[in-house]
Amino acid sequence: MTITALSTRTRRPSFEQPAARGTSALARRVATVHPAAQPQPAASRPVAPSPVRAVPEGTEARGFVLYVGLGEDAAAADQIELARLVGELRALTARLAPSAQTHAAVALAPSGSGGRDVEVVRRALGDPAVQQAAAPEVEQGIVIDLSRKRVAIGDDIAPLTYREFELLQHIVLREGSTVGRCDIIDALWHVDADDRPNERTIDVHVRRLRAKLGGYAEIIRTVRGAGYRFDRHADVTVLASGPSPDRF
Known part of the structure; x- marks a missing residue:
């Protein structure tokens, strides 16, 4: 972010007598300026308050x-x-507003997903100001709704736990790529977590997840x-409000 200070030049009114031309009275008159009309030094001028956008009554x-769109390639170029x-940015904020x-x-976002960086962010x-596309109506199959954190199988909602949904989401967001057990552990459990599992425990979590997916258990392949x-199937719909809900 570059802040450029623009200098302001103030033209001072001339107090010199204009050169006489002809017999015009205006040419012989000495220009005078009332003291109150003389320009004041910049330091003594009152500073107009910045306009503040009105907020609804009862709110403050x-x-x-501030959304900053800057991909890794653009950051490297800069x-x-x-x-x-x-x-x-944090240091600047602390200096201006302690x-x-x-x-x-x-x-x-997944590599190569495209789109303007700031819109992806x-x-x-x-961002509630971003208009999301309406979710398509699906009459049958399984719907994995990443924005609502739920899985619908037909008219029923699968009773997934928070951890089971996070596991499913982590694999679904990497569609077509093999996700290792260690990667799942590092992504879903803190390094110092008391319940941090081992690789065999991940297999147990996947079995429980598959059991709740019913006839669609095989969407998670071993x-x-x-x-x-x-792998995406014709009867599997994935809904998401953005390129990736992953964040850190």
């Missing part, structure tokens, strides 16, 4: 969100890391010796 402004940029509290969230981080994979 509590802060703002010779800056996202972590450093976040730190600089009472401000900040929170940073990085939006992730707004959708992934749930890749022998490697992990698990999700």
Whole structure:
């Protein structure tokens, strides 16, 4: 972000007597300026308050969100890391408004998903101003709704636990790619978590997930010796409000 200060030039009125031309009285008159009309030094001029957007009655402004669209390739071209940029923006905020509290969230998207970076960020981080496309009506099959965190099988909602849905979502978002057990553990459990599982426990979680998917259990395929994979089928619909709900 570059802040450029633009200099302001003030033309001073001339107090010199204009050269006389002909016999015009105006030519012989000495220009005078009332003292109150003389320009004041910039430091003594009153500063007009910045206009504040009116908020609905009964509400108050509590802060703002600044969405920054900057992909890894663009950041590399600008010779800056996202972590450093976040730190600089936080430092600037702390300097301008010491009472401000900040929170940073990085939006992730599948490689090569395309689209403008800032729009990807707004959708992934749930900007309410972004108009989402209406969900298509599905009469049959299974619907994996990533935005609502639920799985519908026909007219029924699968009774998935929070962890089971996170497991399903993690694999579904990597459609066509094999997801290793260690990758699942690192993504869904904190390194110091008391319930952090081992690779065999992941197989147990997958079996429980498949049991609740009923006739669609095989949408999560086992890749022998490697992990698990999700392949799109004609009777499987995945709904999402953005390119990827993953964030950190």
